[in-house]
Amino acid sequence: MNIFPDQSLSSCFLQHQKDLMQFLTYKVQCAETATDLTQETYLRVARHRKADTIENMRAYLFRIANNLALDHLRSRARLLQRDAGPVTDDFICEAPEPESVLANRQQLEMLEQIIYGLPPKCREVFLMCRVEGKSHTEIGDALGISPRTVESHMRKALEQIRKQID
Template sequence: MNRAIPSGNNEIKLTRERFDGIYIAYFSRLCSFARTYVLSDETAENIVQNVFLFLWEKHYALRISTSISTYLYTLVKNKCIDHLRHQRIAQEYRTEQSLKLAALEQLDTELISGEDLEKTVMAAIDRLPAKCREIFILSRVEGKKYREISQLLGISVNTVENQMSIALRKLRKDLEHLL
């Protein structure tokens, strides 16, 4: 059962054909709009795809008090803002973790010899779950970027970021006595 979706003063019933027409009419314009926020074609397209997926999945329950155009642009803008907030938080976390890892690497040799430190850190790395360990080594030891790792392992960049967060959190906890 499809309910009507108001478009300005007119109500439209969101059938598959109507949805396809809206998609064709707005997809490229919304992608261009999203690119002004996120600066990545791939991210912009993903955001717009998610907005259309939301629209289709919820079309029977939506009540839109503005035009479909205004509604779509508002959804895209809000999704872009959510994405940027997530990116900022993830970047702040990565920066914090990098600083802590750098601090570990610069430990005073009087406190622990370089060889002992290396053994301690390697033992902590060895205790990581297999996937975390693999991703951590590819990133921190081999110097690969997250995108390279995701392509190499056939996983998403988001999964790489999450696994690195887990690895760094476990290493920080394991090695906190050295700080």
């Protein structure tokens, strides 16, 4: 039993099957998917009962194949949007261990003590530079000192912090 109501539609599909496969492979960038879509194109063509109303059978075949490829690409895009991929350790948000929280707090307290133990001008320059992110020129303008003096205060602050931490 022939599933095609019109033999010319069947022969048109067979004649252009290789071209359809190449077209779909280019469109979806996957040979296996292109094979599946070519088969689906065949099934769609096979269901068509009014082949005599088709003016350009080749164009009709490629329109079906293109629509199937677009549907596939849209569903893949939706899937990728919904599923960002496999869960890896990079995405897992683990609560820090209590010991590391305590150690970090102790380090922070020690660093605060060291910073507040600096001479007032060094401390002010250090905080403006490292906390507020100001440049040496901006700090100098704000404090009424030269950028070289700012550099000197920063050097002194960093040396004292390194000594205290070591």
